[in-house]
Amino acid sequence: MTQLPFLRLSLPRQIPLCSPARSFFHTTAALQAVQASKKNQLTMATVNTKTGKVVDRTVLDSMLRRRLFYTPSFDIYGGVSGLYDYGPPGTALLNNIVDLWRKHFVLEEDMLEVDCTMLTPHEVLKTSGHVDKFADWMCKDPKTGEIFRADHLVEEVLEARLKGDKEARGQKVVVDEEKEAKKKKKAKDAKAVKLDDALVKEYEEILAQIDNFDGTQLEEIIAKHDIRNPTTDGNLLPPVAFNLMFQTSIGPSSNMPGYLRPETAQGQFLNFQKLLEFNQQSMPFASASIGKSFRNEISPRAGLLRVREFLMAEIEHYVDPEGGKKHHRFEEVKDIEMAFLNRNVQLSGCTKTEKMTIGKAVETGMVDNETLGYFIARIQLFLLKLGVDPNKLRFRQHMANEMAHYAADCWDAELLTSYGWIECVGCADRSAYDLTVHKNKTGAPLVVREPRAEPLKIEEWQVDLDKKKFGPRFKKDGKAVAAAVEALSQELREKLAIDLEKNGKIEVDVEGVGSGKVELDQDIVKIEKRTRVENVREYTPNVIEPSFGIGRILYSMIEHVYWAREEDEARGVLSFPPAIAPTKVLIVPLSTHASFRPLLQQLMTKLRRMGISNRVDDSSASIGKRYARNDELGTPFGITVDFQSVKDNTFTLRDRDTTKQVRASEDEILQAIKSLVDGEKTWEDIRKELPEFTGQEVD
């Protein structure tokens, strides 16, 4: 269950700023505080930090679809909810994010990247716990056949009743448009019915804890509060667990059930032994994997944030559990400041983040260890490189009851969007859990063996059996008796040594042999305290797991870099950093005159040779319209080819964000673009170096 955090998130995880965390308040006052602050939070989420202006998600969404960043899969067949295709700009963006991820993590740290299959046999996911526990609760309407995700249903019905209550009391109702839009169209509108104060309180408390109920509890709530199909008012069957893995069958016979992996981690764990060998037995090291994973959501919503097929990038960093999990490059990151929302703050009912360096966070013990801290800092650096707004990034620590029992600590990188705080990266210390379960199941030595610098001397009670006499005496029971003796604890051995000395014989429990007790004389058994020397240390490494939901990062980041031109609200701009922009350069000829063609070809070829993606737009649209289109595509630079260019091979270079232009020779322009794309220079640098141009931007 590596990605437990990804299991249910986005909407339920909207912890409002500085008010009780949803899962933990028990007073109506606290809840009301949350509801009031929620509106503020959502407002903040949709304000572009740089422009200070509100951005409209509906407008953004329609722009993203129009520009084919993404589109519902199988649209001409009516689509399938939770499945999206990325179009050309979306795919390029995705590829560039993956590329940066690979450079930032894999190449930078010599990680061992692997590519494992998505098809996974039943047994592996049984061992990992996914077969039994990777599930949501669903309710079926036996009459209509409709299926509801139980927690979502309870939430929808109770919220509607609370809304009706407010109306009846004449209070103002704050409408969450997103939720309204997602409601089944036929659903009956909430009636304005006043509820008992006690009932209101009970509903609010249920909603506050909606993420924490199991099937039995959901069943009780549904029965007690008479929750039915909101459309037909029909009764529902009790909730049943619905496993979120897509099941299939491998091979022609039906005797090998399998699943599509719900995460990339398992493939990495299973190869641990071979990877350690590849790494020449040297610890610590990390494996990494980038690939699609699958979750059969009951009712996907929230666009790209909750989909059934998605790209993940996961790192499994293997570390010696002894010695405090130090990291040799922690020094490099220790002064990085970040926004933390720790467990205790959440428990106290507040969601205000605290700024602190990661060095301090580890030193004070808030973050469990250096290795975990190192990756948390590296995750922040990565997200900022992508263009994430630092004011909309926080690291939230998992509550004790939110983490798996074996986890030592877990932090999520959350990005603030119009859907609330979205968990985009999880970073967990998973202890030795994963390697241990697979080792126990298969017997494979998923362990590290290393020579001890100093041999370890262990004083212990050892038992010797006289094999010559032992065999003939016990015959077919010999093996069972020997195994029982071997399994005796040190405490028991000490006690038995005294018995043996005193009585000349001992009695040992051996299940299934005779009466279950076996007598051993001193001529057949000897127990002595001796010193054993251990030259090799064997241990199961702990795993620190940074796990990235690439699609979520992509979408949240787009919200952060989106803004509209002051002069025209309809002119959207996506200010991607040049390194990840889908296309780096737009080449715009001012005329379709034949004399322009060789220049266009020459620019394209040279840019391509430099590895810089570019497009020519020689359509008949006005130059302003062509640039506006590319602002929406997030193309950071534009080269305008005009009649002057034909004469003297000079060009103008336009910056997307400022719309300012400079003019220079071809060589200078190409060099400027290269240094901008490589991140060596900023537009401000270029403006100082090359003469400004204020000519042709018409329209």
Place this chain on the structure above:
Amino acid sequence: MTQLPFLRLSLPRQIPLCSPARSFFHTTAALQAVQASKKNQLTMATVNTKTGKVVDRTVLDSMLRRRLFYTPSFDIYGGVSGLYDYGPPGTALLNNIVDLWRKHFVLEEDMLEVDCTMLTPHEVLKTSGHVDKFADWMCKDPKTGEIFRADHLVEEVLEARLKGDKEARGQKVVVDEEKEAKKKKKAKDAKAVKLDDALVKEYEEILAQIDNFDGTQLEEIIAKHDIRNPTTDGNLLPPVAFNLMFQTSIGPSSNMPGYLRPETAQGQFLNFQKLLEFNQQSMPFASASIGKSFRNEISPRAGLLRVREFLMAEIEHYVDPEGGKKHHRFEEVKDIEMAFLNRNVQLSGCTKTEKMTIGKAVETGMVDNETLGYFIARIQLFLLKLGVDPNKLRFRQHMANEMAHYAADCWDAELLTSYGWIECVGCADRSAYDLTVHKNKTGAPLVVREPRAEPLKIEEWQVDLDKKKFGPRFKKDGKAVAAAVEALSQELREKLAIDLEKNGKIEVDVEGVGSGKVELDQDIVKIEKRTRVENVREYTPNVIEPSFGIGRILYSMIEHVYWAREEDEARGVLSFPPAIAPTKVLIVPLSTHASFRPLLQQLMTKLRRMGISNRVDDSSASIGKRYARNDELGTPFGITVDFQSVKDNTFTLRDRDTTKQVRASEDEILQAIKSLVDGEKTWEDIRKELPEFTGQEVD
């Protein structure tokens, strides 16, 4: 069925050089010629062209697994046949191939790359033909439950009988070790039983056509020749079709069956309309996609060549079917020479390839059109960049009965390996098939509409119905009658116009109305020849589809670049071109002395900043052993750090293939590496520029 060619290939497709193609010989003599030449071909396949030495696949395979290029998935759980994981060098190689592919095709030609989901609903693959036709035939043993792929079984049993016959005749038996090894271990060895000459001939003819039989024919052969379970001799059930797609269910109810895609093409076709819009309605253009596809093989064999989950890269180039399918960049490739094995040569019973420029091939009509020819040439350029041996590459044309009925022409790029000629890239002109079937099914306008330069004037017979009289006259049948009239062909209209003139009435067939014939008077219908003007041309583009099996290319290419050092057969080398080598540079310190560490760090950081992947090996192994390990990993360059380096910051640079070294300053060494990796210079260039070093390579 885009990837029909990938459906069954490798082994059955081993067409021996200059002897009848397996599917087409009808004489025993021809077959014997094939069998004789087969041995020669396999020998040629395993000789490294550069060294002239035979390479041993068993040795190569064990090296690839030891170095973790790939490994069976879920190995510690016993593995699942047909599923492999790529380890660190394999993954890096795969990524580099994909990267090069993207540069060579997508970036170079401004293709529109998309990323579509693997999960695909039933209806889409029903329309494409996969649900009905993407299947192999399998036979079940009702007693043991064993399942056999029917054609493989017939092949195995008949070959065993022929072998027994040869033994009985005292002839020498050529053993195909691969096949022997793959046979079920318990299978009874062929008995030395002499067969009738006629029977031998019949068996040989069956084997020659084994790829072409359908289920009924396989059933007849199995019955007639009493083919049974080779292990138990038990009778088998008749062959049934087994669909090769992995089935699953999307969403919580079971009413949306889906499959894992068997190819990436369908997602591209479905988005055609949006992509055309994105491309600003401009034709021709191409979409492209890189991603995993899935085939539930009945009995996977041949390692990485026939797997159940594999990486594909596919291009769909949309072209106007009128005007001869010209390509505006054909001029750039027309002089490229390639080895063709055309349809007629195969029909004549020969497999000798013909060298010809692609320009000539298109000119003579052997390759159907320029666009197809352009991509064939580009495919060759791509494969050669990867390090494919040009002597082991050919383009084989599909036979007429091998292609889908709608295909205009199809060529496979085949690479010669120790498994025979392997189809690695298919390049087909699929006509308008795919867009048409989806358009017909969904009604979506998967067409191009373009204004005509000259309006088109069409003289045609037009039928007018007097609506006022027509409605009251036919009432509820009106729609059916109007539709039947609308559907009348031009020929019929002409004939009816004469009838109408002559008789004042006509009779029209209308199924389901009255007697099936309807009479129309001249007061209700009018038929006239008129001129219609069409200003917009609407057409369904044709699709040229280059489709790459990346895993197959990777494996075949590895066989081509593998060789062993003359002085030591156990010292394998993989001579990957620098651009695709998993790691570019090995940094080897001559001592573990602390004074070396800053130098190592400095080299690593600088190389990384240049985007050049590198690894330090500071293990205690001898320098020779460390280089030998990296020869096996295909690392093209090595930097040795010695005591001289500590003094003057000079280093030696070693070339993997020649093991020669040069010595120069840090800057010069790094610059040399960059130009080598970028492909701007060769090792020969560097040797001329920098002084040779003959010092420290000790073993």
